[in-house]
Amino acid sequence: MLHNRGVIIPQVPGQQVILAATQLRLDHVTASFAAHCKRKLAAVGTGSVSSHSSRDSREPGDPTTATSILSWLIRHKRKLIISVIFVLLMIVSSMTSIILLHKKRVNLCESTECLRSAANLAVSMDTRADPCEDFYQYTCGNWASDHPRPDAYQSYDWFQDKQLKVYFLVRDFLNRNTSHQPKAVQQAKDMYKGCMDTETLDKRGLKPVIATLETLGLPPYPTYINATDVDYSAYTFDWLDTVIKVKTQLGMDVLIGFDIFTDLKNSTVSKLMMGSPEVTNPFPSTYRERQRHGKRTLKNLIDFLELTTTRDIIHKIERQSDKSEDLDEKIAPIDKLFYRELMKVFVVDGCGTKDSKRTEELNENVIAAANEYVETHSDISELESSNSSEIDDNDDLTIPEYTVDEIQAYTDAVVENNNGTATPIWKKYLKGVFNVSNIVLDFEKDKILVTDEDLEYMSLMAAYVDKTPPVILELYIWVKVVEVMSVHTTTELRTLFQTAYDPTHGHKSVTPRSVQCANAVNDMLGMAVSYGIADPHFVNVTKPKIITMIDELKDSLARLIKQAKWMDDNTKIATYQKIIEMKSLVGFPDWLLEEGRLDEYYEGIDIDAKTHLENIININQVKTIKVLNKFREPNNITWATDPTEVNAYHTVRENTITVPMVMLQYPFFNLGLDSLNYGSLGTVLGHEITHGFDSVGRHFDKNGNMLPWWSNSTIVSFINMTRCFIDQYSKYYLPDLDKHVDGKQTLAENIADNGGLREALAALKHHLRKRGPEPKLPGFEHMTPEQLFFLSYGNLWCGVSTKDALKSDLEVAHTPYLFRAQGALQNNEEFARAFHCRPGSNMNPGKRCIIF
Structure with missing residues (x-):
């Protein structure tokens, strides 16, 4: 060199x-x-x-x-x-x-793609490290110096690097003047223009928020502040009516969580599902949510059953654990100050008093209101989290069904046992929500899915609300709603949000407004954005290659299943059938480029470049109504995400994997050599395919129905084999945090990582046997295709994180990158052979964990 x-x-x-x-x-x-x-x-x-x-x-x-x-x-x-x-x-x-x-x-590969990949690998590697002792350091030791972490990120990796580049690409497209584009694409451009027009946003001030509050049945500022000498004892407030309007007009859950969920035992029909709040902020993620909630059972089940992701792209702060008392102590005073200043802005705008004595009194009332909100929020969050339970691989995932009258009777009993007065809630809520749709519910036939934990929450929430003064309930809902809307208004409020956000998350820089707005438009109109940046050669060039790769990966899994001694023959046959039936959504929907289909997809949406907040509200309203109207329609295969998200998904209830088009580009694909492509994207796709058969996927058959399709003996063998993975990953230790990985919590993802790696390597070997040997990578002529495959896999997980980000990582389903890179390789005998690792070395241990 x-x-x-x-x-x-x-x-x-x-x-x-x-x-x-x-x-x-x-x-x-x-x-x-x-x-x-x-x-x-x-x-x-x-x-x-x-x-x-x-x-x-x-x-x-x-x-x-x-x-x-x-x-x-x-x-x-x-x-x-x-x-x-x-x-x-x-x-x-x-x-x-x-x-x-x-x-x-x-035979050297001298294409641009090969030279780029060779340079990337070379500058990321630390060749002084022994690959048989620390393969992550060997592969990624110099990655951080070549990819410095931006101040706005607590962690930075290939996925975030690519997502940021996608936002820049989206921003540039939205800024360009284009012609002959569908109406929806022009609407996306108009929404971006409205987001960027800070002069108009400042000129309009709080008027858009106050007008929306009025339609929701809320005052311009909380009545609790008592700016007009309200008699609290005589004050009335229909909290349920407002919660219904918040759901239908903003698409947001407050106090009550509601969703339409595919029936677990019959994936062709939908079911109503209720519980604790799920969608707490349906607005674009211009700023990340500041509030952290306890584990929400409904949300957990949706994440657990519906979508299993390759990577949570951005470390959202709500993933941080509520178990950290130090974090709570740090955030509580900042929260109180933030809510005090937030309410003060509205009080000053609404009252405009110059009486110093009156001003001082109002200021004291605002402080009291902020403290009251924080306490109420803490109480309700405690109700959400206190009844949550970990979902175990051995758990019966069946969710009970109830009529609305049965739910009401149960909650009434809890309210009365707490010396309260029972009030009809649930039928009124459902009627109010569906009142904006074309659907009329039959409360005898349309039963509701409610987990035991959620039923407990709903009952305790009803008892809590019964004892809480109306003026406090109004305060709670007012703050929840205003908090998500205000950040999309004036410079003053955006600055207030950023000022409150930075101290608790260590950020020192503000994401450029153009990137924030590109992100917001992408969140709300992702398919329209995807239409604008779609590669015209994708359908005929890239997509066939990906389909071939997926087919080879599925064939590899089938061969691995054939070799598995822990599965009986009947379970193997059922597994083959599920593999065959597994569907792939690659790049973007087939209909996206068909004339008129994009506008049909966004029918009903009205965008005005001068009314940014109203644009967001209108989109949420249209989406909510469309979801409600589809309640009685047969379920169709749907995209789990927009094509512009740097991620990949497996939807167990549809037996489908989704691979967005931005994942089919550098640094995950188009790397010049098949050994590199299969080591990166191939392992990602293999990971998603394996999710159909991991600790979650084993519950769902080829049609996505939660029906028994594994024999009892196979289940017992599987569970016994998972203990090896739990023990292995639980030994991984982060000295800076003095904490270990939770091998049980990360089990499903670890199984998928290991299975995906083995499938991708087998698929590569089959591919090269069929296509012939590949050229050598410049500068890496001494490496075999297998070595390049493993090098590409290790490079996939290169990244840099702060201590807070690592602490957050330990609370989610994925193992930190360091151990994702090494864990699967330690279990792979072919890796040890490829790098000539001596027995007993760190990367060639005496015991290996293998399921698939």
Whole structure:
């Protein structure tokens, strides 16, 4: 390797061989010419030119003295020139032959993609590390220095790096003037323009928020502040009516969580589902949610059953654990200050008093209101989290069904046991929500899915509400609603949010407004954005390659299943059938580029570049109504995400994997060599395929129905084998945090990582046998395709994180990147062979965990 200003530059392949051969040829020619001259000079003293010549046979003019040498050279100048030219031609011919011979012997990939991949791998690696002891350091040791973490991120990796580039791409597209685009694309551009028009946002001030509050049945500022001397004892407030309006107009859950959920035992029909609040902020993530909630059972089940992700792209702060008392103590005073300032802005705007005594009184009331909200919020969050339970692999995932009257009777009993007065809630709520749709519920036939934990929450919430004064309930709902709307208004309120957010999350920089707005438009109108940036060559060039890769991965899993001794034959047959039936959504929906289909998809949405907040509200309203109207329609396969999200998904209830188009680009795909593509994207897709058969997927059959399709003996064997993974990953330790990975919590993801790696490697071998050997990667000619595969896999998980981000990682389903990279490789015998790792080394342990 050559070094130039600290950058490692791979040598030109065969360079040393060519130079050595050229030098050898040149030395030979030089030596011959020197010998010839030596013989001529020797003749001066001996009277002969060669051993075969005599004085009598000398040609006229031959030099016989030193003084005649010069004249001899002049007379033979032409011969010398011809000789030199001949020598040069011989050198060029030799070099050309050597180069051609070398290229014939080493087939190098010199495409742009290969050179880019080679450079990326080279600058990321720490070749001083022993790959058999610390493969992550070997692969990613220098990644952080080449990819510095932006201040706005607590962690940064390939997924976030790519997502940020996607936002830049979206931003640039939304800024461009384009013609002949669908209406929905122009609406996306108008929404971006409205988001960027901060002058208009500031000029409109709080008017859009106050107008929305009025439609929800809420005042311009909380009545609790008592700006007009309200008699609290006589004050009334229909909290349930407002909660219904918040759901239908904003798409937001407050106090009550509601969703339409595919029936677990019949994936062709939908069911109503209720519980604790699920959608607590349906607005774009211009700023991440500041509030953290306890584990919400309804939300947990949806995440657990519906979507299993390759990577949570952005470390959202709501993932941070409520178990951290230090974090809560740090955030509580900041929250109180934030809510105090938030309410003060509205009070000042609404009252406008200049009476200093009155102003001081209002200020005290605002402080009291902020404190009251924080306490109420804490109480309700406690109700949400206190009844949550961990979902175990052995748990029966069946969710009970109830009529609305049965739910009401249960909650009434709890309210009365707490010395309260029972009030009809649930039928009124459902009627109010569906009142904006075309659906009329049959409360005898339309039963509701409610987990035991959620039923407990609903009952305790009803009892809590019964005892809470209406003015406090209004305060609670007012703050919840205003908090999500206000950040999309004035500069003053955006700054207030950022000021409150930074101290608790260590951020030192603000994401540029253009990127925030691109993100917001992408969140709300993702398909329209995808239409605008879709690669026209994708359908005919990239997509067929991905379909081939997925088919090879599924075939590999089938072969691995065939070898599995822990599955009985009937379970294997059912598994083959599920693999065959597994569907793939690749890139973007087939209908996206069809004329008129995009506008049909966004029918009903109205965008005005001068009314940014109203644009967001309108989109949420249209989406809510569409979901409600589809309640009685048969379920169709749906995209789990927009094509612009850097992620991949497996939807167990539809037996489908979704691969967005931005995942089918560098640094995950189009890497130049199949060994690199399969090591990166191939392992990601294999991960998603394996999710159909992990600790969650085993509950769902080929049609996505939660029906028993594994034999009891196979289930017992599977559970026994999972203990190996739990033990292995629980040993991984983060010294900076003095904490271990939770092997049980991360079990499903770890199984998917291990299975995906094995499937991808088997698929690569099959692919290369069919297509023939691949070229060598420049600078990595000494590496085999298997070594490059593992190197690409390790590079996939390169990243850098703060301590807070790592602490957050330990609370979610995925293992931190360091252990994702090494855990699956430690269980792979072929990795140890590829890198010649001695038995007992860190990456070649004596015990391996294998299921698939």
